[in-house]
Amino acid sequence: MHHQFRTAQGAVEVTLAKEGEVWHLGEHQATVERDGRLLIQLASGVSGFATVAKVGDSWWIHFEGHTFCLERIEPGASQSGDEGGLTAPMPGKVLDVLVEVGQLVEAGQTLMVLEAMKMEHRILASTSGQVTGIHFTVGEQVQQGSILLEMSEYED
Amino acid sequence: MVSKVLVANRGEIACRILRACKEAGLASVAIYAANDAKSLFVELADQAILLEGDSITDTYLNQAQILEIATTTGADALHPGFGFLSERADFARAVSQAGIQWIGPSPNAIEKMGDKMSARITMRNAGVPVIPGEEIETEDEEEALIAIEQASTRVGYPLLLKASSGGGGKGMRAVDRPEDLLDAARSARREALASFGDGRVYLERLLTGSKHVEIQILADRHGRTIHLGERECSVQRRHQKVFEEAPCSTMTEEIRSAMGKAAVAAAMAVNYEGAGTVEFLLAPTGEFFFLEMNTRIQVEHPVTEMITGVDIVREQLRIAAGEPMSCGELHLRGHAIEVRLYAEDAANNFLPAIGPLTVFQPPEGPGIRLDTGVRQGDEVTPNYDPMLAKLIVWAPSRDEALQRMRRSLDEFVVLGTVTNLRFLRELCDVTDVIEGTTDTTMIDRLWPEGWAPSLPHEFEDGALMAAAVAESAGLHHQSSVSTSDASGHSGPVSPFITLKRRYP
Numbered sequence: 252m253h254h255q256f257r258t259a260q261g262a263v264e265v266t267l268a269k270e271g272e273v274w275h276l277g278e279h280q281a282t283v284e285r286d287g288r289l290l291i292q293l294a295s296g297v298s299g300f301a302t303v304a305k306v307g308d309s310w311w312i313h314f315e316g317h318t319f320c321l322e323r324i325e326p327g328a329s330q331s332g333d334e335g336g337l338t339a340p341m342p343g344k345v346l347d348v349l350v351e352v353g354q355l356v357e358a359g360q361t362l363m364v365l366e367a368m369k370m371e372h373r374i375l376a377s378t379s380g381q382v383t384g385i386h387f388t389v390g391e392q393v394q395q396g397s398i399l400l401e402m403s404e405y406e407d
Numbered sequence: 408m409v410s411k412v413l414v415a416n417r418g419e420i421a422c423r424i425l426r427a428c429k430e431a432g433l434a435s436v437a438i439y440a441a442n443d444a445k446s447l448f449v450e451l452a453d454q455a456i457l458l459e460g461d462s463i464t465d466t467y468l469n470q471a472q473i474l475e476i477a478t479t480t481g482a483d484a485l486h487p488g489f490g491f492l493s494e495r496a497d498f499a500r501a502v503s504q505a506g507i508q509w510i511g512p513s514p515n516a517i518e519k520m521g522d523k524m525s526a527r528i529t530m531r532n533a534g535v536p537v538i539p540g541e542e543i544e545t546e547d548e549e550e551a552l553i554a555i556e557q558a559s560t561r562v563g564y565p566l567l568l569k570a571s572s573g574g575g576g577k578g579m580r581a582v583d584r585p586e587d588l589l590d591a592a593r594s595a596r597r598e599a600l601a602s603f604g605d606g607r608v609y610l611e612r613l614l615t616g617s618k619h620v621e622i623q624i625l626a627d628r629h630g631r632t633i634h635l636g637e638r639e640c641s642v643q644r645r646h647q648k649v650f651e652e653a654p655c656s657t658m659t660e661e662i663r664s665a666m667g668k669a670a671v672a673a674a675m676a677v678n679y680e681g682a683g684t685v686e687f688l689l690a691p692t693g694e695f696f697f698l699e700m701n702t703r704i705q706v707e708h709p710v711t712e713m714i715t716g717v718d719i720v721r722e723q724l725r726i727a728a729g730e731p732m733s734c735g736e737l738h739l740r741g742h743a744i745e746v747r748l749y750a751e752d753a754a755n756n757f758l759p760a761i762g763p764l765t766v767f768q769p770p771e772g773p774g775i776r777l778d779t780g781v782r783q784g785d786e787v788t789p790n791y792d793p794m795l796a797k798l799i800v801w802a803p804s805r806d807e808a809l810q811r812m813r814r815s816l817d818e819f820v821v822l823g824t825v826t827n828l829r830f831l832r833e834l835c836d837v838t839d840v841i842e843g844t845t846d847t848t849m850i851d852r853l854w855p856e857g858w859a860p861s862l863p864h865e866f867e868d869g870a871l872m873a874a875a876v877a878e879s880a881g882l883h884h885q886s887s888v889s890t891s892d893a894s895g896h897s898g899p900v901s902p903f904i905t906l907k908r909r910y911p
Contacts, residue, residue: 254875258867265875274879276872283880291869301873303882304765304822310874311765311822316832317862318822319870323878340758342789346597364594367759367789371598395761 255324256310262324337374337400339393343367348389350400354382362400365393380404409484409508409728410434413477414452416488417467419780419796420704421448424486427720436480438473440466442790447782454480463790467491468604470498477507484508484727490792493703494521494572510727512702516677520700523571524609530697533676535669538688538696539563540611542571548596548606555592555610559585562610568592570599571607576646578602581613616846617688619643620655620695622670623711624683625722629731632674634667635715636739638707641845642834644757649827649850650834651707651745653714655689656805656843666695673700682708682723688847706747706797709778713743713801742808743801746816746831750793753830754859759793762786765823770815774801774808787824795826805843809835829860 252267267274274281278294281301291314292298301314312319347364350356356376363374384401387393411434414424421437425448428435437452440460449455456476458466466472468491477485485502487493487510500514511517520526524542531537541558545551559566559582568591570578578599580591592608600606618641626632639655640648654663670685684705686698708719717734726732750760767783779796781787787795800815802808816832837853839845850858876882 252879254878256871256874263871265871267875267879274876276875279868279872281872281876283876287882289873289876291873293865293869295865297865301869302766302820302822303873303877306763306765306823310877312870312873313820313822314869314873315866316817317829317860317866321871321874341761366601371594
């Protein structure tokens with residue numbers, strides 16, 4: 252069986268085989284336990300239980316003291332690209348907007364200040380460029396993932 | 408007499424206090440905002456009253472509304488917890504004037520010690536060394552900025568800007584260079600104003616290489632003021648504590664005794680009553696400097712409880728009722744460590760995280776204590792502080808406590824929301840932590856570019872395999888909070904559906 256997951260390193264395709272009750276991924280093996288956990292036996296000899304839970308499209312996995320979140324890519328789904336927008340890392344309120352549309356900014360310059368959970372967070376320019384759009388004003392609430400500003404990179 | 412306690416707080420500390428009330432045979436009242444209706448603390452109270460309003464200002468910071476609820480529910484005592492209104496002298500005064508016992512020190516003591524500026528002056532007058540620093544008394548923005556700039560040249564760099572009525576790292580900024588001062592000052596003032604309703608700040612010299620060591624105080628109305636030894640809370644990120652222990656690993660009997668005496672003197676100088684904490688910076692030379700006094704229960708109080716056997720919250724209730732404290736002569740026993748579980752992405756500059764707690768399985772076994780404000784199935788929202796719970800371990804020695812903490816953190820499973828569990832686990836393997844040579848700059852020093860987990864490649868393989876097998880095998884047995892309505896299904900009950908398992 253084929254599955255695709257999005258990880259920090261990009262999309263990964265996993266191809267499983269099943270023999271009786273045992274799942275195989277290359278040299279690694281797994282079995283489903285009665286309580287819904289998985290017993291994972293890695294090729295290296297390391298073995299441990301994985302606790303799993305699905306939230307939305309993502310599988311959350313606890314294995315060997317580490318926690319992973321792997322988003323499942325539905326077969327045939329298109330990859331949504333990064334449009335050069337600067338998105339809100341968490342929900343919050345806009346405290347300050349420090350730039351204007353058309354302004355040239357340096358990489359690392361503060362563009363906007365958000366407040367979430369009573370702490371301030373600065374939205375910084377990831378590259379040097381020109382601000383082409385500002386979508387929120389001071390006092391407005393933003394949702395996680397909202398595009399706050401848009402920028403175009405310098406053309407050298 | 409105290410018979411019915413209103414707990415003017417939420418989350419983990421509200422749970423702690425409500426459980427203490429239950430054990431003491433006292434009736435309890437919780438107050439909660441609409442977005443807390445399903446929170447654990449609401450269910451632990453005998454009576455729970457909804458606060459009208461949406462913002463924190465309208466709810467947990469709304470003195471008039473809380474006081475009215477206290478009066479109408481017939482509460483005869485009020486416990487403020489920490490944060491929120493816990494260090495507001497005006498609120499303590501209003502509560503007392505309404506004939507309700509404030510569980511904490513007098514408004515006068517809060518004013519003198521809770522306000523960081525006058526606390527420094529009080530301590531200086533009492534002969535306790537304070538860090539070089541200056542108070543900025545003015546509330547006017549422009550005047551304050553000018554005063555801050557002038558004071559900075561006398562205090563010297565690096566320096567720390569702190570909110571006068573602050574705590575928890577809010578309204579606090581470290582400034583390394585003069586050119587960063589004004590930006591930092593504006594932002595610190597803004598954050599202080601938003602969090603505490605008071606934008607005043609003070610500047611102090613940032614002493615590097617020092618340990619944050621604090622003394623727990625208890626004082627009753629029968630003339631007894633004692634200290635319960637120290638806690639070390641040097642491991643901080645963004646000036647917020649994450650790893651606390653008792654006793655301090657480098658403490659000597661001599662320094663403990665001197666620090667304890669200074670703390671008791673400070674408390675007695677303001678006729679202190681109840682539980683309080685006097686914080687010091689302990690320099691590598693053994694010199695110590697007064698930092699501030701917290702006139703309330705503190706987040707990290709459990710480590711002191713574990714090594715002294717004193718139930719500090721229970722003593723607070725006893726003292727407020729006018730009884731003498733119950734603890735006799737104290738003997739420190741073993742070692743306790745506390746870590747704070749935050750919903751935050753440690754690998755992404757500790758950014759707060761939200762989401763469902765689809766799985767929340769704390770560790771179990773000897774020497775483990777969990778003080779939590781959440782349980783499995785809860786939702787972490789952006790409305791409040793991201794601290795979810797505190798994991799505390801006790802063992803006969805520091806080494807064993809650290810081993811127990813590693814084991815506990817490995818067992819702790821939280822799925823659905825990003826937490827700092829792995830960060831806490833890896834802290835236990837840091838040489839400075841193992842050797843007890845932690846100081847307040849440790850996290851910034853160890854991970855100047857930010858922390859990232861050290862993750863063996865094969866564990867990622869294991870996780871991918873787990874996800875793929877779970878998907879193939881249809882292991883959807885853990886429904887997420889947002890889709891949990893599915894449990895309220897109608898129609899004929901299938902044993903397979905109620906077991907939430909599917910068979911091939």
